[in-house]
Structures are given as structure tokens and as C-alpha cells.
Amino acid sequence: MQFSTSFIPEIRFGDNIHLMIGKAAKELEARRAAIVIDGFLAQSGLAESIVKDLEREGIRARIFSDFAGEPKLAHLHAALETAMGCDLVIGIGGGSALDIAKIVACCAASGRDPMHYALAANPLPKNPLNRILVPTTAGTGSETSATNIFSGLEGKKLWIWGAETKADLVLLDPSLTVTLPANLTAWCGLDAFVHAFEAATNRNTHRGAQLYAHEALRLITGALETAVKEPGNLEARGKVLLGSCYAGVAIDNCGTAIAHNISHALAGLAPVQHGLATALGFEATIGWLVEADTADLDGAARACGVDRAGDLPAFVSDLMDRCGVVRALPKTFGAFSAADLGREMKAPENLPMRRSTIRDVTDGDIDHFAARMMALVKGQ
Amino acid sequence: MQFSTSFIPEIRFGDNIHLMIGKAAKELEARRAAIVIDGFLAQSGLAESIVKDLEREGIRARIFSDFAGEPKLAHLHAALETAMGCDLVIGIGGGSALDIAKIVACCAASGRDPMHYALAANPLPKNPLNRILVPTTAGTGSETSATNIFSGLEGKKLWIWGAETKADLVLLDPSLTVTLPANLTAWCGLDAFVHAFEAATNRNTHRGAQLYAHEALRLITGALETAVKEPGNLEARGKVLLGSCYAGVAIDNCGTAIAHNISHALAGLAPVQHGLATALGFEATIGWLVEADTADLDGAARACGVDRAGDLPAFVSDLMDRCGVVRALPKTFGAFSAADLGREMKAPENLPMRRSTIRDVTDGDIDHFAARMMALVKGQ
Numbered sequence: 001m002q003f004s005t006s007f008i009p010e011i012r013f014g015d016n017i018h019l020m021i022g023k024a025a026k027e028l029e030a031r032r033a034a035i036v037i038d039g040f041l042a043q044s045g046l047a048e049s050i051v052k053d054l055e056r057e058g059i060r061a062r063i064f065s066d067f068a069g070e071p072k073l074a075h076l077h078a079a080l081e082t083a084m085g086c087d088l089v090i091g092i093g094g095g096s097a098l099d100i101a102k103i104v105a106c107c108a109a110s111g112r113d114p115m116h117y118a119l120a121a122n123p124l125p126k127n128p129l130n131r132i133l134v135p136t137t138a139g140t141g142s143e144t145s146a147t148n149i150f151s152g153l154e155g156k157k158l159w160i161w162g163a164e165t166k167a168d169l170v171l172l173d174p175s176l177t178v179t180l181p182a183n184l185t186a187w188c189g190l191d192a193f194v195h196a197f198e199a200a201t202n203r204n205t206h207r208g209a210q211l212y213a214h215e216a217l218r219l220i221t222g223a224l225e226t227a228v229k230e231p232g233n234l235e236a237r238g239k240v241l242l243g244s245c246y247a248g249v250a251i252d253n254c255g256t257a258i259a260h261n262i263s264h265a266l267a268g269l270a271p272v273q274h275g276l277a278t279a280l281g282f283e284a285t286i287g288w289l290v291e292a293d294t295a296d297l298d299g300a301a302r303a304c305g306v307d308r309a310g311d312l313p314a315f316v317s318d319l320m321d322r323c324g325v326v327r328a329l330p331k332t333f334g335a336f337s338a339a340d341l342g343r344e345m346k347a348p349e350n351l352p353m354r355r356s357t358i359r360d361v362t363d364g365d366i367d368h369f370a371a372r373m374m375a376l377v378k379g380q
Numbered sequence: 381m382q383f384s385t386s387f388i389p390e391i392r393f394g395d396n397i398h399l400m401i402g403k404a405a406k407e408l409e410a411r412r413a414a415i416v417i418d419g420f421l422a423q424s425g426l427a428e429s430i431v432k433d434l435e436r437e438g439i440r441a442r443i444f445s446d447f448a449g450e451p452k453l454a455h456l457h458a459a460l461e462t463a464m465g466c467d468l469v470i471g472i473g474g475g476s477a478l479d480i481a482k483i484v485a486c487c488a489a490s491g492r493d494p495m496h497y498a499l500a501a502n503p504l505p506k507n508p509l510n511r512i513l514v515p516t517t518a519g520t521g522s523e524t525s526a527t528n529i530f531s532g533l534e535g536k537k538l539w540i541w542g543a544e545t546k547a548d549l550v551l552l553d554p555s556l557t558v559t560l561p562a563n564l565t566a567w568c569g570l571d572a573f574v575h576a577f578e579a580a581t582n583r584n585t586h587r588g589a590q591l592y593a594h595e596a597l598r599l600i601t602g603a604l605e606t607a608v609k610e611p612g613n614l615e616a617r618g619k620v621l622l623g624s625c626y627a628g629v630a631i632d633n634c635g636t637a638i639a640h641n642i643s644h645a646l647a648g649l650a651p652v653q654h655g656l657a658t659a660l661g662f663e664a665t666i667g668w669l670v671e672a673d674t675a676d677l678d679g680a681a682r683a684c685g686v687d688r689a690g691d692l693p694a695f696v697s698d699l700m701d702r703c704g705v706v707r708a709l710p711k712t713f714g715a716f717s718a719a720d721l722g723r724e725m726k727a728p729e730n731l732p733m734r735r736s737t738i739r740d741v742t743d744g745d746i747d748h749f750a751a752r753m754m755a756l757v758k759g760q
Contacts, residue, residue, distance in 0.1 A: 001618055002394030007387060010543075013588065014382030029506075126409075163390075207622075208393065215591050238381055242587075 003206035005253050008144060009167040013242060015234055018046075018134055018173045021090060022053035028130045028168060030054075030088035033061040034108075036079055036101040038093030039068065041136065044179075046092070062086070064100075069271070071100050071150040076107070076114045083108040088130045092176075094188075095140030095274075098133050099148040102165040105129040117160045118152065124164035133167040136176040138227075138241040139188025139275050141195055141248020143170045157268070157349065166252075172245055174238035182228050185240075186323035187275030189224040192216065192244035193319075194282045198257040199250035200300045201289075202356040206254065210296075213250035214303035219243030221304045225322040258285050258361060261353035262373060265344035270332040279325060284372045287313040292359045333377045342370035383586035385633050388524060389547040393622060395614055398426075398514055398553045401470060402433035408510045408548060410434075410468035413441040414488075416459055416481040418473030419448065421516065424559075426472070442466070444480075449651070451476050451530040456483055456494045463488040468510045472556075474568075475520030475654075478513050479528040482545040485509040497540045498532065504544035513547040516556040518607075518621040519568025519655050521575055521628020523550045537648070537729065546632075552625055554618035562608050565620075566703035567655030569604040572596065572624035573699075574662045578637040579630035580680045581669075582736040586634065590679065593630035597683035599623030605702040638665050638741060641733035642753060645724035650712040659705060664752045667693040672739045713757040722750035 012020070025033055033054055037047050042065035054061040064082040067075040083089055083104045091101025103114055110116075110125040117124055133143040142148070144167070148160045180188070193216075199205060200213035223239035230236065262281030266272050290297055290309040297309035306315045320327075344350065345366045354361045392400070405413055413434055417427050422445035434441040444462040447455040463469055463484045471481025483494050490496075490505040497504055513523040522528070524547070528540045560568070573596075579585060580593035603619035610616065642661030646652050670677055670689040677689035686695045700707075724730065725746045734741045 001615070002397070004390065004392040005388075007390045008385075010384065010387045011588065012384040017382070208391065211591065211595050211626075235381070246591075 001207060003208045005208040006146065006163060007166070008249055009170050011170045011172060011245065013172040013238070015175045016173060017171050018050070018176055019053065021050050021132065021134070021171065022057040022059065024132055024169055024171070025054055025059050025088055025090070026057040028088060028132070030059050030130065032086045033059055033088040033090055034079070034083035034086040034104070035061055035063045035090045035092065036097050036104065037063060037065050038097050038136070039065045041093055050090070067096060067100060069096065071096050073114060073150060073152050075100060076103055076150060079104045080107050083129065086129060088132065090132045090134070092134040092136060094135070094137040095142045098135060098140070098142040099150065101133065102131060102142070102148050103150065103160050105131045106164055114150065114160065115152065118158040120161060124162040126164065128164050130168050132169045132171065134171045134173065134176065135241070135244070137180060137184065137188045138177050138237070138244040139191045141192060141244050141251060143167055144245055144248035145252040147252070170245065172241050174234045174241050177237045177241055178232055178234070182231065182324060184273070185231070186224070186228045186325055187273050187279060189220055189227065189240050189244070190279035190320065190323065190325065191275030192240070192247040193220045193224070194259050194278050195247035195251045195256060196220065196243070197282070197300055198259060199247070199254040200303070201294065201296045202254060202257040202358055204254040204356055205296055209250045209253040210299065212246040214299065216243040216247040216250060217300060217303035219246070221319065224319070228323045255356050256353050257357040258289065258353065261345055261350045262369060264350050264353065265341055265347070266329070266333070266373070268344040268347070269336045269340060270330065272330055272333070276325070279320060280327060280329065280373065280376055283316055283320060283327070284369055286316050288365065289357070289359060294358055296358070327376055328378045329373070329376045331378045333374065336374070338367070338370040338374040341374055342366050345370060381587060383588045385588040386526065386543060387546070388629055389550050391550045391552060391625065393552040393618070395555045396553060397551050398430070398556055399433065401430050401512065401514070401551065402437040402439065404512055404549055404551070405434055405439050405468055405470070406437040408468060408512070410439050410510065412466045413439055413468040413470055414459070414463035414466040414484070415441055415443045415470045415472065416477050416484065417443060417445045418477050418516070419445045421473055430470070447476060447480060449476065451480050453494060453530060453532050455480060456487070456530060459484045460487050463509065466509060468512065470512045470514070472514040472516060474515070474517040475522045478515060478520070478522040479530065481513065482511060482522070482528050483530065483540050485511045486544055494530065494540065495532065498538040500541060504542040506544065508544050510548050512549045512551065514551045514553065514556065515621070515624070517560060517564065517568045518557050518617070518624040519571040521572060521624050521631060523547055524625055524628035525632040527632070550625065552621050554614045554621055557617045557621055558612050558614070562611065562704060564653070565611070566604070566608045566705050567653050567659060569600055569607065569620050569624070570659035570700065570703065570705065571655030572620070572627040573600045573604070574639050574658050575627035575631045575636060576600065576623070577662070577680055578639060579627070579634040580683070581674065581676045582634060582637040582738055584634040584736055585676055589630045589633040592626040594679065594683035596623040596627040596630060597680060599626070601684045601699065604699070608703045635736050636733050637737040638669065638733065641725055641730045642749060644730050644733065645721055645727070646709070646753070648724040648727070649716045649720060650710065652710055652713070656705070659700060660707060660709065660753065660756055663696055663700060663707070664749055666696050668745065669737070669739060674738055676738070707756055708758045709753070709756045711758045713754065716754070718747070718750040718754040721754055722746050725750060
């Protein structure tokens with residue numbers, strides 16, 4: 001047994017714990033903070049109440065919420081302008097808000113463009129601005145990972161990776177997730193479920209990461225259906241949020257596998273909600289995957305409350321049914337063929353997820369999975 | 381549910397992983413390192429090989445190993461002299477070596493005396509020297525905790541507490557623990573077992589810390605007997621070492637309880653190995669404790685592989701039997717009475733552990749426990 005687990009930031013969990021952002025910023029000795037927050041959360045009055053909270057602690061704050069969808073380089077540039085001169089960045093929202101906050105905390109410290117760090121071109125600065133991350137979608141786990149995704153000038157998907165981008169403090173507040181619509185709750189929760197499952201069973205998995213992955217599987221499979229069906233159920237919301245955070249720890253150490261190869265390949269063709277794409281990719285491959293018949297697969301199954309890995313395909317389909325997931329890809333995918341998706345799945349940028357899968361993924365497997373996925377295009 | 385878990389350093393686990401100390405020091409951009417290492421490990425040639433390893437990376441290193449038993453202020457002063465001008469402190473050994481390394485990393489950065497920080501008199505410096513911690517006794521969990529114990533001028537037990545003392549990097553190397561004698565393996569392992577059990581069941585416990593505490597209970601109860609009986613069994617050694625590390629995380633968040641009240645009270649009377657004192661204190665109180673009949677006690681029992689909390693007293697006594705623990709306190713305790721021990725157990729410095737215990741600990745309970753403990757004095 002040999003493994004390593006990267007550092008895990010301080011995590012504070014509780015209903016309305018976002019009310020302590022000002023106090024937490026003060027503990028970090030902040031004087032000037034940039035808040036990167038999802039637009040709809042900013043409009044709800046949350047951004048203003050946080051600014052007031054920070055002001056009570058003598059901390060001036062600016063808000064950046066002018067972004068939508070996956071972060072683009074232009075969003076990063078605009079956020080960077082907001083963050084210049086600050087000593088703290090607070091990210092509040094889904095994975096995009098958190099990724100922008102994490103990248104900007106590095107770039108504002110060094111004065112460098114994000115492209116300077118893209119694809120590990122240069123080492124990140126050792127002393128980025130402090131980072132408080134407050135996830136509100138319970139899915140990406142970006143609050144506990146070192147990976148940050150954005151698209152460059154030609155729309156090419158890029159990443160910035162490094163422990164320097166990880167949070168100083170994570171605040172998990174279930175009350176911030178209750179307004180998430182049922183479909184997004186399901187999709188994001190299933191994304192986190194697949195994070196945990198793939199990290200617990202792929203070629204890179206180890207006992208250290210499985211501690212988090214299995215807890216995430218227990219939490220999410222036990223609470224996701226309730227969180228979807230009873231949006232105001234804070235206990236269920238909290239379990240999914242905590243599970244998503246632990247799943248982030250798991251992928252931070254072990255990465256993902258074939259289902260994420262598929263969802264990233266789909267995103268290379270046309271816009272699709274990442275959690276939905278991942279869940280559909282997982283359902284299309286789990287029957288094939290469990291034929292690997294490993295102890296790790298059985299361990300993950302038990303964490304899901306299932307006796308053995310062979311029962312997982314039925315369990316996963318049932319979980320998706322219970323969460324009301326419609327098995328369909330957006331109509332825009334009608335412009336593409338299974339061969340197009342297969343090509344994306346075989347592309348170099350998606351190779352790590354293909355290779356980390358516990359079974360060898362042959363070109364024939366990819367063609368088969370691509371055909372299954374494209375059969376899910378609406379109206380086909 | 382509301383809780384927080386403090387940050388957890390990067391952990392690298394594996395046989396002979398101590399061979400990468402030089403590389404790890406380089407990653408931390410060290411130029412000059414102080415090595416705080418147990419005397420017998422230093423004499424084994426380990427210190428010299430690490431110095432050579434560091435020199436290969438261009439890092440000059442000095443060794444401090446002139447200490448024994450629990451750290452005294454004089455040890456800290458001497459270690460501080462070694463560490464002045466360094467940018468990295470490497471602690472290798474039992475809890476004392478690690479605690480000295482952690483304290484010295486702060487004091488060397490600020491130029492202040494340890495007494496400046498004792499009992500939280502002043503805030504710790506924000507930028508201590510970097511710290512790599514390599515535990516070799518699988519017991520204290522100091523490598524993942526913010527607590528550091530030493531005794532002041534009059535022999536009074538003092539502590540320095542703060543996240544600033546926590547490790548930047550923890551190296552867990554089972555091969556460094558194989559020379560630990562059977563009795564110390566048992567005592568230290570049981571100390572870690574009690575850390576995990578108390579953190580998982582006391583008044584401060586929460587789901588966040590229980591993740592680590594339960595994993596520690598699983599690891600330690602599953603492997604300690606083998607580690608004691610087969611000193612060279614690296615798998616068992618590794619499980620106890622990892623369990624001890626996770627138990628350190630658990631107490632870093634939730635602290636301990638009555639068994640540690642007893643062991644600290646005993647230490648206030650006369651020298652006794654801490655793990656042995658804790659194990660004896662645990663066995664003397666577990667029957668009383670489980671009458672509290674809480675869900676947390678049942679949860680901890682299940683992590684030990686025991687159906688319900690009521691079966692724990694027999695399980696614990698059997699575990700201690702299997703690990704060859706002789707139920708006896710050193711003869712020096714013959715100079716003291718149960719009333720003396722009871723007075724120590726009621727002392728203000730041991731009050732937090734009394735108060736955190738899930739059952740109210742009455743003065744009558746203390747007198748009863750003190751009598752049970754003093755009946756364990758050799759020759760009585």
C-alpha cells in the first residue's frame with residue numbers, strides 16, 4: 001500500500017453558516033475582498049448582505065457576477081479586474097463561480113494572465129490571495145479540488161491545476177442550496193455520486209481517497225432522492241452537500257473515469273449540463289464496468305448499500321428514476337453522429353479518463369458507448 | 381447538524397517513504413533544515429542518511445536529538461538553537477520529537493521563547509518555518525493535531541495550541557515502526573485507539589470527525605494484535621500507523637474524554653508511559669461509559685466490529701489481553717493514594733476531559749475510578 005492524500009482545507013458545515021463569512025474573512029486578516037458570485041444569487045440579495053457583513057468587520061468588498069455557464073477567458077479577465085488590489089477572494093455558487101475565484105486569486109497575486117498558467121505552462125504563485133469557497137450546487141466538489149476549468153479564446157477547454165488554487169476555508173451551508181431546482185439538484189448530485197464512485201474504483205484509487213469516496217457514496221445515495229423531492233429538507237440537502245464536498249476530495253486525489261470521459265466528450269460537441277451528461281454516461285457504462293469484478297467495485301457497492309457490484313446497474317438506474325432523471329440529451333446533439341462523439345472520446349484531452357478506467361477501454365467499447373449515448377438525443 | 385473540521389495536511393503513506401524526505405524538502409523550497417529526531421533513531425544511522433539525502437538536494441541540515449521523555453522547556457531551548465536560521469523543521473520520532481519540532485518551527489520564525497506562547501498567552505506567528513512530520517510510534521497522532529505538550533520550569537505541564545503548528549506534510553512510513561518493542565507498540569496503539577474512541581463518542585463529537593475516528597477504530601482494532609505479535613508485519617504496522625494518524629485528526633477536532641483525564645492525572649503524580657496509562661484508564665471506565673447508551677457509542681462499537689456498545693467492555697479487555705498488556709502501574713505510584721489521584725483528576729487542567737465525557741462525571745465517579753486505578757499499582 002502506497003498513496004498520498006493532498007491537504008484538505010478547513011470545512012465549516014451548518015445551516016446559515018454563510019452568515020459568518022465576515023468573521024471568517026476577519027480571521028484571515030482580510031482588508032479588501034472580491035466576491036465572485038452566481039448572478040441569480042447576487043440578485044437574491046445575498047451578495048449585498050455579504051458585503052454588509054464584511055463591512056461590519058471593516059473589510060471593503062466588490063462583487064463580480066457577470067458570468068454564465070462554464071467560465072470563459074473573458075470572464076476571468078473581468079473578474080481579475082475586480083480582484084486587483086484585494087487580499088481575499090470569496091467564491092459563492094456553482095463550480096464556475098468557484099473555479100473563477102480560485103484562478104483569479106492566483107492571477108491577482110502575480111499580475112499574470114490566466115493563460116500564463118493554463119495547461120501547467122508555468123508554476124502558480126506560492127502566495128495567492130486567500131480563498132473562501134461556498135458551493136451552492138452540491139455537485140462539482142471544486143471547493144476541495146485543485147482543478148479549475150475554463151475555455152480559452154477559440155472555445156478550447158483549458159485547465160489550471162495546482163494546490164495553490166485550493167481553498168483556505170470551505171463553508172458548506174445547506175440553506176443556500178434549497179432554491180436549486182429539482183432537475184439541477186438531481187444532475188449535480190449524480191455528478192458528485194459519479195465523482196465518488198469513479199474515484200473509489202478507478203486505477204488510481206487507494207485507501208486514503210476511498211475514505212472520502214465511500215462516505216460520499218453513503219451520504220449521496222442516502223439523501224439525494226429526498227433532496228430532489230423535498231427541496232426544503234435541510235438534512236437531506238446537507239448530506240448531499242457534504243457528500244459532494246467529500247467526493248471533491250476523492251477526485252482531487254484519484255480523478256475520474258469513463259463516465260467523465262463521455263461527459264467531457266459530449267461537452268466538446270455541444271452544450272449540455274455536466275451532471276446530466278455524466279449521469280447518462282455512467283448509466284451507459286456501469287453494466288460493462290462491473291464486469292471487471294474488483295474488490296474496489298464491491299467496496300463502492302457496499303457504500304451504496306448494495307451487496308455486490310453486480311447489483312449496481314439496477315441500483316443506479318433505480319436511483320436515477322427516483323430522482324426523476326429524464327434519459328435524454330439536448331436536441332442540438334442531433335447535428336452530430338456517434339462517430340463524432342467517439343472521436344471526442346478518443347481525443348487526447350479525454351485520454352486520462354479513458355486510461356484511468358479499471359477496465360481497458362477499447363476503440364470498439366468507445367464506439368459502442370457513443371452509439372448508446374447518441375440514441376439518447378431527443379426526438380431520435 | 382453543525383460542525384467544523386480543521387485543515388488536514390498532505391499525507392504520504394508507504395514503506396520507505398522516508399527516503400523521499402530530501403525531495404519533499406526541496407518541494408518546500410528549503411535551504412536549511414533542522415531535524416528533531418529521537419536519540420535511538422539518530423543512533424541507528426537514520427539521521428545521517430537523511431542529512432545526506434537533504435545534502436543531495438542542496439539543503440544543509442543540522443540534527444537535534446538531545447531529549448528524552450516528555451519535552452521540557454530546556455529541550456525546546458536547545459532545539460531552538462539548532463533551528464535558528466533554518467527554513468524547515470523535520471520532526472521524526474514519537475510525540476515528543478514531533479511536538480518539539482512543531483513548537484520550534486514557530487519560535488524560530490518569531491524569535492520568541494516558547495513560554496511566550498504557552499497556554500495561549502499570545503498568538504502564534506502566521507509564518508512559521510515549514511514542518512515535515514514523520515511519526516514512528518503510531519500513537520500520539522501529533523502529526524495531525526494542533527496540540528503540543530511540554531513541561532515548564534517547575535515541571536508544570538504546559539501546552540501550545542494552534543493551527544500554525546500543524547504539519548505542512550506528514551510522511552507515514554510503516555518500515556520506521558518495526559523496531560518499536562512489543563509493549564510500546566501495544567501501549568501507543570491503544571492510546572491511538574482511545575483517541576479515536578473518545579473523539580467519536582464524547583460531547584464534542586460530530587459526523588465530520590467520526591469519519592476519521594471510525595476509520596481509525598477499524599484500522600487499529602483490525603491490525604494492532606498482529607502488529608504486536610509480528611513486529612515485521614508491515615501491513616499491520618501500516619494500518620496502525622494510518623489509524624493513529626486519523627485518530628490524531630479526530631482529537632484535533634473533538635478532543636478526548638475520561639480515559640485521558642485519568643492518564644493526565646496519573647502523569648501529574650509520577651512518570652508512566654502515556655499509552656499504558658490511557659489504556660488502563662479506558663478499561664477502568666468503559667463499563668460505566670457505555671451505560672450512557674448513545675447512538676455514537678453504538679457507532680463506535682460497530683467500527684470496532686462489535687454489534688453494540690454493551691459488548692465493548694469485554695471487547696476492550698480482550699483486545700488488551702491479545703496485545704499482552706499487563707494491568708499494572710509502576711511501583712512509584714505506591715507513594716500515592718487514590719485520594720491523590722482523585723485530586724489530580726479534579727484539577728482545573730484536567731477539567732476539559734472530564735466535562736467532554738458523554739456521561740456526567742461526578743466526584744463520586746472520580747473517587748471510584750481513582751480507587752480502581754490505584755489498585756493497579758504493582759505489588760499492591
